[in-house]
Amino acid sequence: MGLIVQKYGGTSVKDAERVMNVANRVVETYDKGNSVVVVVSAQGDTTDELIEKAMEINPKASKREMDMLLSSGEQISVSLLAMAVEKLGKPVISLTGWQAGFKTDSHYSAARIHKIDKERLQSELDKNKIVIVAGFQGLNKYEDITTLGRGGSDTSAVALAAALHADLCEIYTDVDGVYTADPRIVKNAHKLDDISYDEMLELASLGANVLHNRSVEMAKKYHVKLAVKSSLNRNEGTYVKEVDQVEKMLVRGVTRDNDCARIALCGIEDTPGKAYQVFALLSKHGISVDLIIQSIGNGEKKDISFTITEGELDNTVKLLEENKSALKIDDIKVKKDVSKVSIVGAGMVNNAGVATTMFEALYNADINISMIATSEIKISVLVDQKDAERAVAAIHDKFML
Amino acid sequence: MGLIVQKYGGTSVKDAERVMNVANRVVETYDKGNSVVVVVSAQGDTTDELIEKAMEINPKASKREMDMLLSSGEQISVSLLAMAVEKLGKPVISLTGWQAGFKTDSHYSAARIHKIDKERLQSELDKNKIVIVAGFQGLNKYEDITTLGRGGSDTSAVALAAALHADLCEIYTDVDGVYTADPRIVKNAHKLDDISYDEMLELASLGANVLHNRSVEMAKKYHVKLAVKSSLNRNEGTYVKEVDQVEKMLVRGVTRDNDCARIALCGIEDTPGKAYQVFALLSKHGISVDLIIQSIGNGEKKDISFTITEGELDNTVKLLEENKSALKIDDIKVKKDVSKVSIVGAGMVNNAGVATTMFEALYNADINISMIATSEIKISVLVDQKDAERAVAAIHDKFML
Numbered sequence: 001m002g003l004i005v006q007k008y009g010g011t012s013v014k015d016a017e018r019v020m021n022v023a024n025r026v027v028e029t030y031d032k033g034n035s036v037v038v039v040v041s042a043q044g045d046t047t048d049e050l051i052e053k054a055m056e057i058n059p060k061a062s063k064r065e066m067d068m069l070l071s072s073g074e075q076i077s078v079s080l081l082a083m084a085v086e087k088l089g090k091p092v093i094s095l096t097g098w099q100a101g102f103k104t105d106s107h108y109s110a111a112r113i114h115k116i117d118k119e120r121l122q123s124e125l126d127k128n129k130i131v132i133v134a135g136f137q138g139l140n141k142y143e144d145i146t147t148l149g150r151g152g153s154d155t156s157a158v159a160l161a162a163a164l165h166a167d168l169c170e171i172y173t174d175v176d177g178v179y180t181a182d183p184r185i186v187k188n189a190h191k192l193d194d195i196s197y198d199e200m201l202e203l204a205s206l207g208a209n210v211l212h213n214r215s216v217e218m219a220k221k222y223h224v225k226l227a228v229k230s231s232l233n234r235n236e237g238t239y240v241k242e243v244d245q246v247e248k249m250l251v252r253g254v255t256r257d258n259d260c261a262r263i264a265l266c267g268i269e270d271t272p273g274k275a276y277q278v279f280a281l282l283s284k285h286g287i288s289v290d291l292i293i294q295s296i297g298n299g300e301k302k303d304i305s306f307t308i309t310e311g312e313l314d315n316t317v318k319l320l321e322e323n324k325s326a327l328k329i330d331d332i333k334v335k336k337d338v339s340k341v342s343i344v345g346a347g348m349v350n351n352a353g354v355a356t357t358m359f360e361a362l363y364n365a366d367i368n369i370s371m372i373a374t375s376e377i378k379i380s381v382l383v384d385q386k387d388a389e390r391a392v393a394a395i396h397d398k399f400m401l
Numbered sequence: 402m403g404l405i406v407q408k409y410g411g412t413s414v415k416d417a418e419r420v421m422n423v424a425n426r427v428v429e430t431y432d433k434g435n436s437v438v439v440v441v442s443a444q445g446d447t448t449d450e451l452i453e454k455a456m457e458i459n460p461k462a463s464k465r466e467m468d469m470l471l472s473s474g475e476q477i478s479v480s481l482l483a484m485a486v487e488k489l490g491k492p493v494i495s496l497t498g499w500q501a502g503f504k505t506d507s508h509y510s511a512a513r514i515h516k517i518d519k520e521r522l523q524s525e526l527d528k529n530k531i532v533i534v535a536g537f538q539g540l541n542k543y544e545d546i547t548t549l550g551r552g553g554s555d556t557s558a559v560a561l562a563a564a565l566h567a568d569l570c571e572i573y574t575d576v577d578g579v580y581t582a583d584p585r586i587v588k589n590a591h592k593l594d595d596i597s598y599d600e601m602l603e604l605a606s607l608g609a610n611v612l613h614n615r616s617v618e619m620a621k622k623y624h625v626k627l628a629v630k631s632s633l634n635r636n637e638g639t640y641v642k643e644v645d646q647v648e649k650m651l652v653r654g655v656t657r658d659n660d661c662a663r664i665a666l667c668g669i670e671d672t673p674g675k676a677y678q679v680f681a682l683l684s685k686h687g688i689s690v691d692l693i694i695q696s697i698g699n700g701e702k703k704d705i706s707f708t709i710t711e712g713e714l715d716n717t718v719k720l721l722e723e724n725k726s727a728l729k730i731d732d733i734k735v736k737k738d739v740s741k742v743s744i745v746g747a748g749m750v751n752n753a754g755v756a757t758t759m760f761e762a763l764y765n766a767d768i769n770i771s772m773i774a775t776s777e778i779k780i781s782v783l784v785d786q787k788d789a790e791r792a793v794a795a796i797h798d799k800f801m802l
Contacts, residue, residue: 016454016457016458019458020458050477053417053477053481054480054481054484056417057417057420057421057481057484057485057488058484058485058487058488060487060488061484061487061488062483062484062487064494065480065483065484065487065495066480066484068476068479068480068483068495068497069476069477069480069481069484071476072473072474072476072477072480073473075469075470075472075473075476076451076454076470076473078469079455079466079467079469079470079473080454080455080458080470082463082466082469083455083458083459083462083463083466083467083470084458084459086459086461086462086463086466087458087459087461087462093465094466094469096469096546099544099545120544143500143521144500145497
C-alpha cells in the first residue's frame with residue numbers, strides 16, 4: 001500500500017483494446033489499496049499524424065502552435081483511459097498537464113519543468129480517485145501550453161513521483177526491462193534485476209531506448225525509485241535505484257548508438273583556449289557534443305575530434321567552415337556511418353583490466369577502433385557502423401559468459 | 402475598420418486546403434485594417450471520430466470525460482489555422498476556450514457561458530495579432546473543460562463579439578445566407594438581405610439549419626450585428642440585426658422540421674391545473690415540448706396534444722404511461738412521421754389574412770393539417786411528413802411570387 005505513479009507509452013494505449021488492458025492494470029494496482037497516478041502518452045501514431053497535418057499546412061509553423069497542436073494528443077489518450085477506468089467502476093479523473101499543475105519554462109517543444117502545483121492532484125487523490133495525467137506537457141508563465149520534448153512523458157511521470165513523494169514510479173514500455181545488451185543483437189543478453197541511477201544514465205545516453213536520461217537524472221536527483229516493466233506481460237522488470245553493492249558485477253551492459261558522426265579539426269593551433277573557443281561556439285548554437293578527443297599537441301599544431309548526432313552534422317560543419325579561419329583550423333574532416341559502442345558498470349572504475357578486456361574482444365573480432373573515451377563507469381569506442389553489431393556481441397560474450 | 406469576429410464551421414476547415422482558404426479570408430479582413438478574432442469548430446468529422454473512439458471503450462462514459470476528449474478537436478483546428486496564418490506572414494495566436502477566458506457553468510456537454518475574462522484576448526489584440534479561438538468550449542469553476550453543446554461554436558462567436566463590443570460577427574457556413582425556404586426543396590427560394598433577430602429566432606427554431614437559436618438569442622440580447630455568409634464564395638450573405646421597417650414584407654420565410662412526433666392525451670379530466678401537471682412532469686424530466694394544443698373541454702373531459710422531437714418520443718411515452726392513472730388520462734396516442742411547416746415574418750402580426758392565405762395554399766395542394774399553432778411572428782402547422790416538401794413549395798409560391 002502506498003502511492004504509485006505509472007507511466008504508459010503510446011504503444012501501450014494505441015487502440016481501444018490496449019486502453020482497456022492498461023485500465024485493468026491500473027485498477028489492479030488501485031484495488032491492492034494503493035493511490036494511483038497514471039501518466040499517459042498520446043496514442044500510437046497520433047503525434048506523427050498531427051505533425052503531418054501541420055507540415056501539410058506550414059512546414060515552418062511556430063513551435064508555440066506546434067505545442068498547442070501536439071498537446072491535444074495526450075488530452076485524447078487521458079480522457080479515453082479515464083473512460084475505460086470508469087467502465088471498470090472505479091472513481092477516476094483525467095487531467096491535462098496544466099490541470100495537473102505542471103509549470104514549465106517557455107522553451108516550446110523542449111520545455112523544462114519548473115515545478116508542479118500539487119493542489120489539484122492532491123485534492124483528487126484525497127477523494128480516492130485514480131488520477132490520469134497527460135504526459136509530455138505543461139504550461140508556461142504566459143499560460144500557454146508547452147511540450148517537454150523527447151522523453152517528455154517519462155519525465156512527467158518522474159516529476160510527479162518526486163512531487164508527490166511516491167513510493168514507486170513504474171515506467172511501462174514494450175520491453176521487459178533493462179538488458180545487458182539489445183536482445184535483438186545479442187541472443188544471450190539477459191535482463192537486469194536492478195541497476196543504479198548512474199549506470200542507467202550511461203546506458204540511456206548510450207542508446208538503450210528504455211528510459212530517456214532526462215527522466216533518470218530527475219529520478220536520481222529526487223531519489224525516485226523507478227521500475228521499468230512491460231505493459232504486455234507480468235514479468236518483474238528492472239528496478240533503477242541507489243545500488244550499494246555494485247562491485248560484484250563489473251560490466252552491467254553493452255550498448256551501441258548508430259546516431260553519430262565524427263568531425264575532426266586538424267592542424268588547429270596548439271595554444272591555450274582553443275578547445276574552449278571551438279566548443280563555446282558549438283554550444284552557443286545549441287549543438288551538443290558527445291565524445292571529445294584531443295591529440296597531444298607538438299607545441300605548434302594539434303587535432304581535436306568529437307562526435308555529434310547525425311542530424312546536427314550539416315549545421316555543425318557549416319558553422320565550423322564559417323569560423324575556420326577565425327579559429328585557425330587547417331582542415332575539417334567528417335566521417336559518417338560510425339557507431340558508438342559502450343560498456344557501462346559502476347564496478348569498472350577500480351578495475352583497470354576492464355578496458356583491456358574490451359579492446360581484446362574487439363581485436364579478436366578484427367574490429368578497428370577509431371576513438372576511445374572513458375568515464376568512471378563507462379568505456380566507449382567509435383567503430384564503423386557495419387561492425388557495430390558484431391562489436392556488441394563480441395564484447396557481451398567476453399564479459400557476460 | 403473595426404473589430405470583426407468571424408466564425409468558421411467544421412466543413413470550412415475540414416482539410417489543409419480549406420484551412421488555407423480560411424486563413425486567406427481572415428488575412429484579407431485583417432489587411433483592411435480590422436482587428437480580427439476568429440472562432441473555429443473542430444475539423445470536418447473529427448468530433449464524430451472522437452465520439453466513435455469513446456463509444457468503443459465505454460458507451461456510458463461520463464460527460465466530464467467526453468468534454469475533455471471532444472475539446473481536443475478545436476484545439477487541433479485553431480493551431481492548424483494559426484499555422485496557416487503564420488504562413489501568410491501575419492502575427493497570430495491560437496487560444497483554447499479557457500485561454501480565451503470562457504467561463505461556463507458545470508453542465509458538461511451543454512454548458513452555458515457565464516462570462517468571458519477578456520484580459521488575455523485584449524492583450525493579444527493590442528499586440529495587433531489575429532486571435533484564433535477554439536469554439537464550443539470553456540472552463541467551469543473547478544477548472545475542468547466543458548463543451549457548449551449544439552450550436553456551441555456559433556454561441557462562442559457571438560459571446561466574443563458581445564464581450565469585445567465587436568462591430569460585426571460573421572458566421573461562415575456552407576450556404577450563402579438565409580433563404581425564404583430551403584433551396585433544395587423550393588427552386589425559386591431567394592436569399593434575404595437582412596432579417597430581424599426575432600424572425601431569425603423563429604426560423605432557427607423551426608428547422609432552418611443556418612444559425613442555432615441559442616446564438617441568435619444572445620446576439621439579440623447584446624445587440625450583436627450578425628452576418629451569415631458562405632466561406633466558399635464572395636456573396637453578400639444575410640445580415641441579422643434590428644430591422645425597423647418590417648411591415649413591407651409579410652412573410653420572410655417558409656421552413657419545415659421533420660424531427661417531430663405528436664402525442665395526444667385523450668380524455669383528460671377537464672379541471673384546472675391539468676395542463677400544468679402534465680408539462681411540469683415533462684419539464685422535470687428534461688423533455689422539451691414544442692407545439693401545444695388543448696381542445697375546448699366539455700366540462701368533463703378534454704384533449705391535450707403536443708409535439709416533441711422524435712428522439713424524446715420513447716422516453717416521453719414511457720413517462721406518461723407510468724403516470725397515466727395519476728394524471729387521469731384515458732388514452733395516449735402517438736403519431737410519428739409528421740412535419741412542422743411554418744411561415745415566419747414580423748409583419749404578419751397585424752395582418753389577419755396571412756393565416757388564411759397559408760391555409761388556402763395547403764388546401765389547394767390537398768394537404769391535411771393536423772395541428773395549428775400561431776405566435777406573433779409565425780404560424781406553424783403539422784402535416785404528414787410525406788406532404789411536407791410539397792407544403793413548403795406551395796406556401797412559398799403563394800407568398801413569394
